[in-house]
Amino acid sequence: MEKIVSLCKRRGFIFQSSEIYGGLNGLWDYGPLGVELKRNLKNYWWRVMVHERDDVVGMDGSILMNRAVWKASGHEDTFSDPMVDCRVCKTRMRADQVIEKKGARQCPNCGSKDLTEPRPFHLMFKTYVGATEDESSITYLRPETAQSIFVQFKNVLEVSRKKLPFGIAQIGKAFRNEINPRNFTFRSREFEQMELEYFCRPEQGMELLEYWKEERLKFYENIGISRANLHVRNVPNEESAFYSKGTYDIEYDFPFGRQELEGVAYRTDYDLSQHQKASGKSLEYFDEETKQRFIPHVVEPSAGVDRTVLALICEAYSEDEAPDEKGKMEARIVLRFHPRVAPIKCAVFPLLKNRESLVVKAKEIVDLLRPCMTVFYDESGAIGRRYRRQDEIGTPFGITVDFETLGEKDPSLRDTVTLRERDSMKQERVKISDLLELLSMRIA
Ligand code: ATP
Numbered sequence: 001m002e003k004i005v006s007l008c009k010r011r012g013f014i015f016q017s018s019e020i021y022g023g024l025n026g027l028w029d030y031g032p033l034g035v036e037l038k039r040n041l042k043n044y045w046w047r048v049m050v051h052e053r054d055d056v057v058g059m060d061g062s063i064l065m066n067r068a069v070w071k072a073s074g075h076e077d078t079f080s081d082p083m084v085d086c087r088v089c090k091t092r093m094r095a096d097q098v099i100e101k102k103g104a105r106q107c108p109n110c111g112s113k114d115l116t117e118p119r120p121f122h123l124m125f126k127t128y129v130g131a132t133e134d135e136s137s138i139t140y141l142r143p144e145t146a147q148s149i150f151v152q153f154k155n156v157l158e159v160s161r162k163k164l165p166f167g168i169a170q171i172g173k174a175f176r177n178e179i180n181p182r183n184f185t186f187r188s189r190e191f192e193q194m195e196l197e198y199f200c201r202p203e204q205g206m207e208l209l210e211y212w213k214e215e216r217l218k219f220y221e222n223i224g225i226s227r228a229n230l231h232v233r234n235v236p237n238e239e240s241a242f243y244s245k246g247t248y249d250i251e252y253d254f255p256f257g258r259q260e261l262e263g264v265a266y267r268t269d270y271d272l273s274q275h276q277k278a279s280g281k282s283l284e285y286f287d288e289e290t291k292q293r294f295i296p297h298v299v300e301p302s303a304g305v306d307r308t309v310l311a312l313i314c315e316a317y318s319e320d321e322a323p324d325e326k327g328k329m330e331a332r333i334v335l336r337f338h339p340r341v342a343p344i345k346c347a348v349f350p351l352l353k354n355r356e357s358l359v360v361k362a363k364e365i366v367d368l369l370r371p372c373m374t375v376f377y378d379e380s381g382a383i384g385r386r387y388r389r390q391d392e393i394g395t396p397f398g399i400t401v402d403f404e405t406l407g408e409k410d411p412s413l414r415d416t417v418t419l420r421e422r423d424s425m426k427q428e429r430v431k432i433s434d435l436l437e438l439l440s441m442r443i444a
Contacts, residue, residue, distance in 0.1 A: 001255045004317055005184055007333065011393050013037065013313065014185060026181025026189035028306075033393055036343035036374060038192075038309050041223065042171050044340060045194045045303070048219055049169050056167040056196065057160045061148025063173055064129060067139045072278035073147050073271060075124060075140070082118035083179050086110060094179050123176045141175035146300060149197045150271040153283055164285060164296055165200035165208065171305070183256050185306045192305035199285075199296040202269070208299045209246050209266040216250055216262060216301050223308075224338030225315050229253040235263075243270035250303075252311045261311055262303035269295040312341055316394055322425060325384045335394030336423055339443040344395045345373040346439055349386050351402040353379035362401040365417070365432060372440055387420065396422045397439060405432075 008014040012031035016023040030038055050058045070076045082095035086107035095118040099106040105115050124140040142148070149156075149168045156168050171194045181187045200208050213232060220230055231251045240247040247265040251258050272295045276283040284293045316335040324330045339345060348366050350358035359379065369375045376395065378386050387398055398420040407414030419430045419438075430438060 001184065004255070004313060007317070007335075007392070008034070008184075008313065026178055026187070028185050028188060033343040034309070037312065037337075037341060038305060040341040040343070041308055041312065042192075042194065042305060044223060045219070046169070046171065048222075049167075049194075049196055053167075055162065055165065056169050056198075057156060057162065058169045059149065059152060059156060060172065061145065061152065061170060063142050063175075064127070064139055065142065065148060065151070068278060069147050069151055069275075070124065070140055072274045073150075074274065075143060075147075079124055079143055080120035080122045081179055083121035084118050085116045086112055087114040087116065088112035092179060097180065121177075121179055123178065125175050125177050142173075143176050144174050144302070145170045145172045145193050145195045146197060146271070146302065149195070150275055150283075151279075153199070153272060154281070157285065164287070165198060165204055167196045167198035169194075169196045171195075183254070183259075185310050186254065186256075186259060188306055191307075193302060194305055195300065195302045198299045198301070200299065202294070202297045205245060205266045205268065205297045205299060209248075209264065212264050212299060212301050213248065216264065216303075220250070220252075220261070220308075220311075222338075223312065223341050224336075225252065225311060229315065230261075231258060233260075240265065241267070241270075243268055252307075252314075254311065254314055259307075261307050262301060264299070264301045266297070266299050269297050271298065272296065312337065322388070322391070323384075325382050332388055332391055334391040334422065337394035337396070339396040342394045342396050342443075343374065344376045344390070344393060345443050346397040346399060347376045347378055347386070347390045347395050348399045349377075349383060349401065350379050351383065351400060357406055358401050358403075361405055362399075365399060365401065365435065368432070368436060369439065372436060373443060387425075391422055394422070396442070398422070399435070404429075 011033060013034035015029045015031055017027035017029050018024050050056050083092060084095050084098055085092050086109060089107060089110040091107055091109040097108055099108050104113055106113055107115060124143050126138060126140055128137045129139055130137045149170055172192060173190060174193050175190050178187050178189055181189055198208060217230060221227055229252055233249045233251055235247040235249060245266045245268055247263060249260040250262040252261045272283045283295060285296050286293050316337045318334055318336055320332055321329040322332040346369060348362050350362035352358055366375050366377050383400060390398055400418045403409055404413040405417050415432045416429050417432060418427045420427045
């Protein structure tokens with residue numbers, strides 16, 4: 001993990017938030033490459049979950065909502081984690097982080113047995129809306145995106161005219177005042193979720209819970225996470241919400257252990273029923289064919305953007321050897337991102353920066369590719385060094401413009417370039433006019 005965290009900072013994937021002031025625990029900023037990786041992930045999720053389906057529409061809800069939402073959903077009363085303090089070293093931890101040894105509870109930090117009893121710690125960040133800070137202006141930063149989907153269910157249903165089963169998808173920020181943020185970005189206090197609320201008839205719930213398992217596993221495979229590192233954990237009843245009829249987590253083998261990437265829960269009609277009761281507004285669905293009116297059930301695949309970004313980086317990180325300028329093997333760090341999520345798709349290099357004809361040609365290629373993909377132009381340093389810099393940030397393709405491109409050696413090679421592939425380091429000669437199609441296909 002240390003190597004990964006240091007690479008993330010050195011190359012501009014992830015920085016500590018407010019770093020020049022000593023940071024703030026559990027908060028992170030994404031740098032120039034991190035933001036590209038994150039956007040590629042979110043765009044691909046949106047493409048697969050919304051654009052490529054007839055039965056899902058999207059929405060984008062506000063982070064602050066009427067406090068009544070959080071009362072009705074149960075969050076105001078129950079969204080808490082049990083917290084324990086060590087009286088000796090003053091470490092504050094979640095109750096599940098306490099070590100159990102021979103029936104005795106121990107502090108994971110100092111080993112002391114002098115611990116407080118677990119007490120609930122509320123995870124929502126409280127804030128005030130408007131000029132007065134009193135009881136009537138309290139609300140919370142949302143701890144999940146799902147609730148805005150539930151409270152807009154009727155509006156979205158009416159405008160989209162969908163029939164059950166259908167889903168509403170959303171990507172957005174969520175906030176939780178985690179007791180003990182740790183493992184880099186894995187447990188943060190501000191993070192993004194990609195959530196789908198898939199509404200159905202009550203009798204379809206269990207079947208759809210199962211249906212989403214394969215769909216979601218396929219998603220992770222399609223962004224380059226190997227199936228061998230993914231695991232489905234059925235969450236036992238005592239751990240899941242009381243209204244859930246079934247929950248499983250999709251977990252990933254992080255370097256710090258097997259941990260949850262996504263939770264898929266069959267939430268029954270709990271949320272819509274609660275909001276219908278509390279608001280007094282009907283959230284029922286009318287089935288034209290059977291003339292039945294009822295509150296739909298819902299299956300929710302809820303994934304974390306930041307955790308998936310971290311998994312992508314962990315999965316991609318590798319070290320091998322590559323030849324330097326003189327053919328001597330040297331160590332190389334390479335991020336083997338799937339081209340679909342790689343922050344930069346293609347780097348373009350003129351062989352020499354002081355030969356204007358090479359530079360002009362290379363810049364023409366940049367202009368040709370840029371409307372369709374992220375391109376990085378680099379003319380400084382030996383070509384091997386330039387390749388290596390791109391390997392380290394996971395750029396899958398490198399294009400070199402050399403004298404053959406100019407037709408100086410062999411006229412038949414005029415307007416061709418070398419296309420180098422990051423993982424195999426294989427080089428092929430490709431016509432400039434074929435580049436756009438070839439690369440677009442490989443990054444799709
Ligand atoms: P955990 O048990 O790890 O606290 P959770 O079961 O409370 O997670 P959910 O409420 O199911 O999480 O939220 C759905 C998804 O949101 C999680 O699978 C995870 O990817 C993401 N998520 C939740 N809490 C955090 C957090 N503190 N930091 C980053 N991502 C988070």
